[in-house]
Amino acid sequence: MSTSTPDESRSPDDSCTPDALLHSAPSRDVTPEDLVMAAGRDVTPASLDWARRKLDSEGSAAIEKLLP
Numbered sequence: 001m002s003t004s005t006p007d008e009s010r011s012p013d014d015s016c017t018p019d020a021l022l023h024s025a026p027s028r029d030v031t032p033e034d035l036v037m038a039a040g041r042d043v044t045p046a047s048l049d050w051a052r053r054k055l056d057s058e059g060s061a062a063i064e065k066l067l068p
Helices: 032-038 045-058 061-066
Strands: none
Touching: 032 045, 032 061, 045 061
């Protein structure tokens, strides 16, 4: 059984995408609803309050912490 590494099976044209290119800013402002849904929570008054506080303290970067 071969124990080749992934690099050995790659062609020279294959390359990894830099992390900075994998993330994109939303085309509009992040809403509390966006943040709640990205966190996998139900949209409730309490979760919306949580999202508003998080957006107030972290800005739109709060959603980047939740999404890959």
